[in-house]
Amino acid sequence: MLWLYIHFPSLQLDHYQRAHTHPIPVALVDGQPPRVREANQEARQQGVSPEQSIHTAASLAPTLQLCPDDTALQEKLLSRLAQRCYHYAAHITLCPPDGLLLEVSTVLRLHGGLRPLYRQLAETFQKQAYQAWIAGGATPLAARLLARNHTALSDDPSTQWATLRNLPIQATDLPVGITDRLSRMGLRKIGQVMDLPPQEIAKRLGTDVTSYIHRLSGRQPDPQPAWSPPKHFEVHLDLLRELDTVTAILFPLQRLLQELADFLRQHQLATDTLHLNLEHRYDSTTRFQIRTGKQAHNTETFLQLCRLQLEHHILQAPVVRIQLRVDRWLARQPDATDLFGSTASQDSLQQALLDRLQARLGRKHIKRPNAVPDHRPEKAWQAGEAPVKFPHPPSQWPxxxxxxxxxxxxxxxxxxxxxxxxxxxxxxxxxxxxxxxxxxxxxxxxxxxxxxxxxxxxxxxxxxxxx
Amino acid sequence: MNPLLDQLLEKGHVWQATQSPRPDTDRYSTGYPELDTGLGGWPKGALTELLLPHTGIGELRLCLPLLKQLSQSGQAIFWFDPPHIPYAPALARAGIQLSQLFVVHTKHPKDQLWGMDQALRSQACGLVLAWPDQPRPGDLRRLQLAAADGGSSAFIMRKESDTQQASPAALRLQLRPHPDGLSITILKRRGSWAGAEHVLRLPDPVTGQPIPSHPMPQDSPDTTPGTTVIQGPWAAEDNPVPNNPLQE
Structure with missing residues (x-):
């Protein structure tokens, strides 16, 4: 078995940064009294470091944004990232708060080895503006420890073991008390602990530690529950700086739409309705429903329609959160291409034009006049699309x-x-x-x-x- | 050649007959032989302005052959802010494919301009019919460029009072009602001269038969001038204007 562990060292901070074009100093705080738990690069450059009180941090970096450490949010983000990985591996396990575990031995041949797979994954996360440390290991725990300690990826099992054995004992997930006792015994490397007779460890430190070491070395099975992707799509972006113009919203929105397009591609689906919610500062929300006349699945189409609909909208209050939801799925139909590969048929051009007009002017302002078989003049026509069967051809009408x-x-x-x-x-x-x-x-x-x-x-x- | 003349030609200030558009390639047939010989057809990929004293004088009958031709060849026709409802039964009877008609209502002149611009540029629309309120020459210029860009035609219906305003349209026609149809005056024609007044016989709106002499309904107002109108809401001054029967 070969496992790939992806560690996101700054999951929540990256999430906040994604919505903005310029780097913004952000710090996560928790505890009572609140202290800085994590700070991003921009904040660290200004002198903010973990364990500082928020007063110190705020005086060091006046523009610092403080955000609570939100485990629910992190889990949601992990699930979103798992969806991205689902394209590459079938067996995925979420490791909250900040990791994903992928079983990759079954898909290595598909991707042509561990390195090409690694490159693809790394590129995916880079495009999504998430930092990711990726490492492979023979057991889930080994992969986890290697990734969390940001070791270089290796596809050779003996190198993986050597790197793992060299890691300090503090790098494990064992409680601090245990690692302290081990280092007092002179056991500073993981390898030294693994070499000890298991009975002796169990006697001195408890069976939990032996079981951990066994799972790490693969002597004891470590089953991992498989994650299954949700059938609906819902993403959101939290904005650190409130956005008060519509054009400013389009940049973060583009990222969400890109995610949607990837999701649709992976599932070979298309949609014709997007729900876009803009949450404002004081709990109010502006809801948009963006409809396309024909099914769509690419970012440009969605973005253009969103732009048209938003362009005319005047924001009631600054936006703090953007949410995108899709729950209507359609099977994707391939565009009919002609002999020369041109897809822009008259029909699709017309549909695109109608979509644009409907997005900006409103759906009800574009009508298709139609005849109805009724002799009363005001009932003989309707603004609808329903084709109605008539007893006589139009040329015989009065x-x-x-x-x-x-x-x-x-x-x-x-x-x-x-x-x-x-x-x-x-x-x-x-x-x-x-x-x-x-x-x-x-x-x-x-x-x-x-x-x-x-x-x-x-x-x-x-x-x-x-x- | 004279350098001054060269300069003028280069800047495009002088119109040259050799550059005039080819009548057969970028024109639509009007459907009326006498108008085809007079105008050479409706310009394709350009703006046409129709100036009329009021709606309903026969401007739609003038365009009907073109609407029929375009809709049957699968090209969309967009109506922007028509003054009344384009009546589907009558349009279908005239042979127009209703599935190709789209009626767009806009709240603001800017929206209308934007919509027309989009439709003309999209290459998905054969013809735009529009009834703008007070169009500015700059807007018309933009539409003219959009039409040339997308290869679509646009018919702009304007008030007769705008006759004196400059316009970038390729063709400007002044329409007036006439007992036999329409009286058409060519105000401007690209690549040619403005023409004199010309009467176009339109098909009879009712039957195509000669107009009957006096099929008078019994209680209808007397139409001979000078006699007192006995009945009808328009006649006696103390007779109030009747209420709208559909509102009751």
Missing amino acids: QRPLWFLDRPQPLLEAPQDWLSGPERLGGGWWDGQNILRDYYVARLTTGRIAWVFRQPQGGWFIHGWFA
Whole structure:
């Protein structure tokens, strides 16, 4: 068996930094009274170091952002990173708070060895702006210790063991009390402890330590539960500096959309609805639903639609968190390509144009007029897409005006000529919209030809223009 | 040659007949033979302005052959802010593919300009029909460039009062109602001269039959001038304007 352990030395700090283009000093704090637990490079350069009180840290770096150490967030991030790794390995185990364990012996041939796999993983995390220390080992614990101590990757088992045996005893996960006792006994390296007879260790330090050493050396099995990817996609970004312009949101949003595109590619899915939530400073949230007319799966399409929808939006308050959720999945259909590999068909161009217009102007402002088989003029058309079956071909339909008035206008002048009529249109008792009108075609003094009607109770109205 | 003339030619200040557009390649047939000979067709990839005193004088009947031709060849037609509802039954009867029609309503002139620009550039749209409110020459210039870029045509319907305004449109026509159809005056034509007034016979809106002499409904107002109108809301002054029957 070969295990690959990926350690994220600054998981939460990297997460905060991802949303911003310029480095920002950030520190994680916990404890009572709160102390700095971890600081990123930018903060360390300004003198912030672990175990400082927050007052010291804040006076050293005035622009320092303090964030609580959030284990729930870290777990969520790990699960997200596991999704990225799922592309490379099938058996993944989450090791909270900051590690992932991959069983890779079964996929080595697929990737052409450990080194190419390592390179791909490293590149993935670099692209996502996460620091990752990766190491391989024959047992899960060995891989973990090698990765956490940032040792160089080696695909030779004997080198791995030699490196592991050379690690100080403090590098293990054993409690501090035990490591202290071991070093007082003169056992400073892991290798020295592994060479001791297990019965002696058990007698002096307890069976927990022997079991740990056995699992480390592979003498005792160490089963790892396999993680399975969720079937929905939900990512978020916490912003350290509140963003108050829409254009500033687009940069972090692009990262989220890239993740979505990768997720869709891995699962061979596509989607047509994104839910974008912008959380504001005081607990309020602006929700956007971004819809595409046709299924989509690439970052550029999503980003363009988001941009169009956001461009017109005025933010009520600065944004502190961006969340992206997708729960509607469609099977991906390959774009039909012609002989020369060109995919931009008239249809897809038209769909892209409609998507853009709908994103900016609103879905309900773009209508497709359609005819409906109803003899009442106002019911004979609808703004919808439903194709309706008609008993007669359109060429046999009665003559109607090209312009139809939503609200009939009173006819205020005597028409110059009467061209045709009357045509009595009545009925509609079945849906409560009964009409009874006599329609005429008349030329008015302005030269226009109007479709006028008269009701039995009197009153003349223009209902359309023969334009 | 004269260096001054060379300079003028280089800057494009002088129009040359040799550079005029080829009538057969970048024009659509208007569907009316007499208009085709007069105009050479509707310009493709350019702006056409139609100036009319009011809507409903026959401007749609003028465009119908083009709409039919484009929609049947699968090209989308976008209507931006039409003044009334384009009536689907009548359009279908005229042979237009309704699936290619899109009616866009915008709240702001900027949105309208943006939408038209997108549609013209997209190469997915054959024709844009637009009813802008007070378009500025700069906006029209932008649309003209977008149309040339995407190879789509645009018909801009404007008020008659804008006749005197300069415009970058390739073709400007002034339309007036006429008992037989439309009276068309060419105000501007790219690569040619403005023309005189011309009457275009449009198909009869009702039947295509000759107009009947006086099919008078019984209680309709008398149309002979000078006589008192007996009935109808327009006649007697004390007769209030009737309420909208669809609002009741």
